[in-house]
Amino acid sequence: PLLEQPSPPHTRYTTFKSMFLDFKIHGNAIGLIATRDVSGKPTSFRPVPALFVSTRRITSSNASSTYLPVGSVEYNIAGRSYDSSEVLHIMGPSAPGARRGFGILEAHFEGAVDTAHQLQREAKKASRHGVPPGYIKYTGPDPVDPEDLAEARDDWMAKRDAGGVAALNANMEFEAVAWNPDQSQLIEARQMSLNEMANLLGLPATFVNSTNSGGTSLTYTTVDSEALGLLKWTCGGDFEQWAQTLSLLFPRGTCVKPDLDHFLRVTAQEV
Numbered sequence: 001p002l003l004e005q006p007s008p009p010h011t012r013y014t015t016f017k018s019m020f021l022d023f024k025i026h027g028n029a030i031g032l033i034a035t036r037d038v039s040g041k042p043t044s045f046r047p048v049p050a051l052f053v054s055t056r057r058i059t060s061s062n063a064s065s066t067y068l069p070v071g072s073v074e075y076n077i078a079g080r081s082y083d084s085s086e087v088l089h090i091m092g093p094s095a096p097g098a099r100r101g102f103g104i105l106e107a108h109f110e111g112a113v114d115t116a117h118q119l120q121r122e123a124k125k126a127s128r129h130g131v132p133p134g135y136i137k138y139t140g141p142d143p144v145d146p147e148d149l150a151e152a153r154d155d156w157m158a159k160r161d162a163g164g165v166a167a168l169n170a171n172m173e174f175e176a177v178a179w180n181p182d183q184s185q186l187i188e189a190r191q192m193s194l195n196e197m198a199n200l201l202g203l204p205a206t207f208v209n210s211t212n213s214g215g216t217s218l219t220y221t222t223v224d225s226e227a228l229g230l231l232k233w234t235c236g237g238d239f240e241q242w243a244q245t246l247s248l249l250f251p252r253g254t255c256v257k258p259d260l261d262h263f264l265r266v267t268a269q270e271v
Contacts, residue, residue, distance in 0.1 A: 001043040002249060003256065007031070008044060019047050019090070023238070024201075026050040027092035027101035032077060033085075042249045045088050053077050055099040073099060090245045104200055140171030202234035231263045 007015040019029040030053050031045035054076045058068050066081055068074050075082040075089075092101030136153055138144045152172055159165060168174060194210035204226050239258040246256040 027103035031088035
């Protein structure tokens with residue numbers, strides 16, 4: 001039951017997919033043991049968002065605040081303490097002796113991820129309403145009052161932001177500054193961000209739809225080789241971490257192994 005439907009009424013796919021997302025972002029997938037069989041082995045658990053869980057090692061200096069013995073690891077979930085035997089905790093990469101893993105995306109959010117978000121915001125700002133940036137030029141014979149120019153500019157920007165039609169008098173004209181995403185390097189910069197995200201996740205650039213992948217054209221052969229590469233260098237370590245942690249919930253001698261048939265299945269051309 002623990003593997004067939006670990007968190008009823010949700011399906012196995014829904015449960016593990018949501019936990020794996022937490023595992024990748026925050027570096028920890030955590031579930032609270034919900035039911036056990038007559039031998040005491042877990043039969044179901046409830047996934048808990050990693051951000052809602054804190055951990056600490058019980059020492060002689062803080063033992064008075066908990067019922068757990070010195071040396072044990074305490075999990076605090078919604079203000080309640082739990083022993084490690086009551087919690088399923090799948091850790092991502094971590095320092096030796098650490099009680100929590102760190103997420104790849106979380107650790108690099110202020111770098112590659114934040115840069116990608118900022119580029120997206122800038123591209124949206126630059127192309128808003130389809131109106132390019134520019135300036136208002138006065139062409140009249142008489143000197144113009146700076147306040148009149150400022151008023152015309154503000155009216156133009158207000159109409160543009162509201163999606164309306166702006167109007168200028170006969171002595172003023174709008175000069176658009178040519179704006180091209182390729183020339184301003186927004187397209188190239190966003191492709192670079194895709195490559196950085198692919199590198200963080202250990203994925204080929206083609207997997208994140210990046211066009212800066214060296215002109216690689218996928219064929220049946222490269223699809224198979226990239227699938228094997230994905231298993232060896234990207235997913236393999238994660239699969240093994242999940243398998244070993246889940247195996248601890250079963251009787252000694254019982255091991256959980258991932259089903260990799262869909263990775264290793266031959267293509268139609270090879271049959």
